[in-house]
Amino acid sequence: MAHSGVPHHLSYPRFLLKVLDRATDGTWRFYAWMFVLTAIALVGANTWAWQVARGMAVTAMSDHVSWGLYIANFTFAVGLAAGGVMMVIPAYLYHDEDMHDVVIIGELLSVAAIVMALGFVVVDLGRPDRFWHMIPGLGKFHWPVSMLTWDVIVLNGYLAINLHVCGYLVYTRYRGERPDPRWYLPFVFLSIIWAISIHTVTAFLYSGLGGRPFWNSALLAPRFLASAFVTGPAFIILSLQLVRRFTAFKVPEGAIRRLLDILRVAALVNLFMLAAELFTHFYTGGHHAAAVRYLWLGMHGHHELVPWMWTSITLNLGAVAVLLTPSLRERRVVTNAALVAIFAAVWIEKGMGLIVPGFVPSTLHELVPYAPSIAEWKVTAGVWALGLMVFTVALKVGLQAMTGELRAPGAQADLAVEEKEVA
Amino acid sequence: MDEKPTRRVALKVLGATLGAVAFERALSPLRELDNITSVGDFLQKHYRELSRDEMNAVLRRLEDETQQRYGREVTIRDVRPTEGVQFAYALNLSVCIGCRRCVDACHVENNHDRPTHQSYIRVLEMTSGSMDMEQGNVGYDHTVPAEGKFYMPVQCQQCENPPCTKVCPVEATWQEPDGIVVVDYNWCIGCRYCEAACPYHARRFNWHKPEIPAAEINPDQSYLSNRIRPQGVVEKCTFCLHRTREGRLPACLEACPTGARVFGNVLDPNSDIRWVLENKRVFVLKEELGTRPRFFYFFDV
Numbered sequence A: 001m002a003h004s005g006v007p008h009h010l011s012y013p014r015f016l017l018k019v020l021d022r023a024t025d026g027t028w029r030f031y032a033w034m035f036v037l038t039a040i041a042l043v044g045a046n047t048w049a050w051q052v053a054r055g056m057a058v059t060a061m062s063d064h065v066s067w068g069l070y071i072a073n074f075t076f077a078v079g080l081a082a083g084g085v086m087m088v089i090p091a092y093l094y095h096d097e098d099m100h101d102v103v104i105i106g107e108l109l110s111v112a113a114i115v116m117a118l119g120f121v122v123v124d125l126g127r128p129d130r131f132w133h134m135i136p137g138l139g140k141f142h143w144p145v146s147m148l149t150w151d152v153i154v155l156n157g158y159l160a161i162n163l164h165v166c167g168y169l170v171y172t173r174y175r176g177e178r179p180d181p182r183w184y185l186p187f188v189f190l191s192i193i194w195a196i197s198i199h200t201v202t203a204f205l206y207s208g209l210g211g212r213p214f215w216n217s218a219l220l221a222p223r224f225l226a227s228a229f230v231t232g233p234a235f236i237i238l239s240l241q242l243v244r245r246f247t248a249f250k251v252p253e254g255a256i257r258r259l260l261d262i263l264r265v266a267a268l269v270n271l272f273m274l275a276a277e278l279f280t281h282f283y284t285g286g287h288h289a290a291a292v293r294y295l296w297l298g299m300h301g302h303h304e305l306v307p308w309m310w311t312s313i314t315l316n317l318g319a320v321a322v323l324l325t326p327s328l329r330e331r332r333v334v335t336n337a338a339l340v341a342i343f344a345a346v347w348i349e350k351g352m353g354l355i356v357p358g359f360v361p362s363t364l365h366e367l368v369p370y371a372p373s374i375a376e377w378k379v380t381a382g383v384w385a386l387g388l389m390v391f392t393v394a395l396k397v398g399l400q401a402m403t404g405e406l407r408a409p410g411a412q413a414d415l416a417v418e419e420k421e422v423a
Numbered sequence B: 001m002d003e004k005p006t007r008r009v010a011l012k013v014l015g016a017t018l019g020a021v022a023f024e025r026a027l028s029p030l031r032e033l034d035n036i037t038s039v040g041d042f043l044q045k046h047y048r049e050l051s052r053d054e055m056n057a058v059l060r061r062l063e064d065e066t067q068q069r070y071g072r073e074v075t076i077r078d079v080r081p082t083e084g085v086q087f088a089y090a091l092n093l094s095v096c097i098g099c100r101r102c103v104d105a106c107h108v109e110n111n112h113d114r115p116t117h118q119s120y121i122r123v124l125e126m127t128s129g130s131m132d133m134e135q136g137n138v139g140y141d142h143t144v145p146a147e148g149k150f151y152m153p154v155q156c157q158q159c160e161n162p163p164c165t166k167v168c169p170v171e172a173t174w175q176e177p178d179g180i181v182v183v184d185y186n187w188c189i190g191c192r193y194c195e196a197a198c199p200y201h202a203r204r205f206n207w208h209k210p211e212i213p214a215a216e217i218n219p220d221q222s223y224l225s226n227r228i229r230p231q232g233v234v235e236k237c238t239f240c241l242h243r244t245r246e247g248r249l250p251a252c253l254e255a256c257p258t259g260a261r262v263f264g265n266v267l268d269p270n271s272d273i274r275w276v277l278e279n280k281r282v283f284v285l286k287e288e289l290g291t292r293p294r295f296f297y298f299f300d301v
Helices: A008-023 A028-054 A069-083 A085-093 A097-124 A128-134 A147-174 A181-207 A220-246 A253-284 A287-296 A306-324 A332-350 A352-358 A374-403 A416-422 B005-026 B028-035 B039-043 B052-070 B101-109 B163-167 B193-197 B251-255 B272-279
Strands: B075-077 B087-092 B122-127 B149-154 B173-175 B181-183 B203-205 B220-222 B234-236 B261-265 B295-298
Touching (some): A008 A147, A028 B005, A028 B028, A069 A097, A069 A181, A069 A352, A085 A097, A085 A181, A085 A220, A097 A128, A097 A181, A097 A220, A097 A253, A220 A253, A253 A306, A306 A352, A332 A352, B163 B193, B193 B203, B272 B295
Antiparallel strands (some): B087 B261, B173 B181, B203 B234
16 A cells, blocks of 8 residues: 555646556557557548538438438447446446456446547537537526437536546556545446436437427337447447457456346347337328338338348347357357347447438428438548547556556555456 | 667657647648638627627628628628517418419528528428328429319428427527527537427528529528528528518518418407418418417418
8 A cells, every 4th residue: 555645646647647658558459450440530530520611511411311320320329338337237236246347348338439429419510610509608508408408418427427437446446545435336326327317318309309200209218228238238248358358357257148148138128119119100000100111111112221120120130039049158159240240230220220210201201311421431430430449548548457557656456356356 | 568668658759749640631621611610700609698789790790701702792680579579471272373482582582502492491282182291292393283282382380389499409599579480590500409300391401501693692681580591500481580570571472473371460450460360260280299380371262
C-alpha cells in the first residue's frame, strides 16, 4: 500500500500519462489493427465532412424516408450498449465469481457502443454546427416533452456512469488499493436500471409516433431489450475469446457459459415477440399491416427489403437451432459461427428492418424505396471503426489494470485475487 | 518494452502527428462551410429570444447573405400574428380538378428549390367512392380531371395538437398564437424527428442548398416563412403568413382556378371559412390520431 500515501492530485495525472502510454503500446498485431481502423475512420470522417459541406443529398434519404442507415445503426448501437448489462447483473446481483472477473469487459463495451450511438446521431444531423442548441442552459433543451431530449440524457448518463465505474476501478488498481464499494457499487446498481432505460427511451422515440403504425406498438421497447440481450452477450462472448487468445488475461469458462445461457433465452423471447407482431399485423391486415407486408413480402412491385429480412430470419433461426442443439454446444467454432450469424440477423432486423418500414409506405401511402448510398456506408463504417478503436484501447488499459500490469511505481499488489490473476 | 523508451516515444509522437495531419486533411471539406453558414448564424439566438433591435440586425444580415449567395436584393420582414385571429383552411373536394396550380404557386411564392420542383402541397388522385389513400396516386401524368377520380391536395394541416412540435429537441418549431406552426430555420439542427412525427407528410428537409436563379426569387420575404431556407434544416407550409397576416390570401388559394379553397379567420363570424365550417359537413384527415387539424375537407353534395 506504499502508493496510497501519494495524494490524488499528483497520482491522477501520472495515472493518465501511464494510461496514454499503455493505450499506444502493443504488438505489431495491435498496431496493424489500429492502423486499419484509423484508415476506415478517416474515410468516414472525410465523407461526413463532405456531407456537412455539400448537404445530406449525398445520402439516399429523402423526405419520404427521412431516416436511414445512420439511425438504424444508432438503434443497434444503443442495444449493444444495453447488452453489456447482462454481465453486470450476474456479477453483482447473483455474485457469479467467474463473471465478476470479466465484468469490466461488458462495461467497456457499453462505453464504446454509446460512443458509436452518439456518433450516429451526430452524423445524422443536418446542422451539426448548431449542436450547442441542445445543451441545457445554453440552447433550448425541449425537456421533458421531446423524447429525443430524454434520449440525450439517458445516453450521456449511461456513458458517464460506465466511465466512472471503469475509471474508478482501473485507477484504484493502479494505486494498488482495494476499491471502496461506496464509490462504485451504487453506480453499478444504477447502471443496471439505466441500461434498461436507454433502450426503452430509444424505443419510445419511435413507438410514440401515432402517424407511423409500424412503430406505434407497445411491444417495441420489450423487443428492443430482448434483441439487445442477444447482441450484447454475442459480441462479448466473441470478444472474451479474442482476449483469451491475444492477451495474458485469464477468461473463466464459466462466464462464457453463463452468457450463452442468457443469450439462448433472450433469442427465444426475441423470436416469440417477432412472431406475435407478425401475427397481429398479418391476421388483422389492412393499412396497419402495409409496412410489414412491404418489409417481408414486397408491395406494388417493390421488394427492396425482402432479401434483407429473409436473410435475417434465416440467420436468426439457424443460429438459434445451433445454439439449442446439445450436441453442437461443445463445438466452439460452430457456436461462434452461430453468434456471428445472430449478431448479423439482429443488426438487420433492428437496423434497416426497423427504421425503413416506418417510412415505407409513407404517411400519404406513397411507396418511395430507400437503399443506402455509398457515402452512408462510408460514414457508417467510420463510426463503427471509431467504436472498435475505443473498445480496443479501453480493453487494453482495463485488462492491464486488472492483471496488475498497469500499476504505479511502489504500489503493491495487495489483493489476493490479483495475485491469482497475475500468476 | 522498456529498453528503448525514447525511441518508442519518438515513434509514438511521429505517429500521432501523422494521424493529426491525416485527420485535418480528412475534415478539409468543412472549409466550404462559409457557403452555408456564418459567424452571425452560429451565434444567433432563438427567434423568440431576439429583441426588436437584435431581430432587425438579423434581418439585415440575412438580406446581405441572400445578396451574396443568390445575387438578389430582397426584403426580409418579421411579420407577427394579430390578436383575435385564428386561421383555418377548407378545401372543396367536389370542385378540385387536380390541376396542381396550387403546387406551382407554392413553389414560386415560397422560393423553393428549382431542380427538385419542391412544394409544400401534394395532390393525391383518388378513386371515386373511396377515401383509401393507398389507392391514391400523386404521380399522375394525364389530362385532369380523369373519369372516376377525385383529387385531394394535402399540405400542412396546422394541427392544434401538432405531433411535430412536440418531438423537436430544441424548440425550433412551435405553434404561433394564430394557429400557424412555424420553424426557426436558423435554430433547427436538422435531426428530422419532426418529419418522422408528422402524419401528413407536410415537412420538407433541405437536403442541399436550395438552388434558385436570381431572377426567379420572390423578393417579398419573411423570417418565419418564405425566405430562402438554409441547407440542412426543415421547412413547412406556413399558410403564407407573410401574406395572410397582412390580410392577403395564401398563394395556393389565389392560384386555384375552381375556387375549391377557402381560407380565413374563424373568429370572424362573417368570414367565408366560418360559413363553410358552419354549413358544410366538413371532415379532417386522420381524425383518429387526435391531431385536430385546422385544415378541413368537404364535398359539395
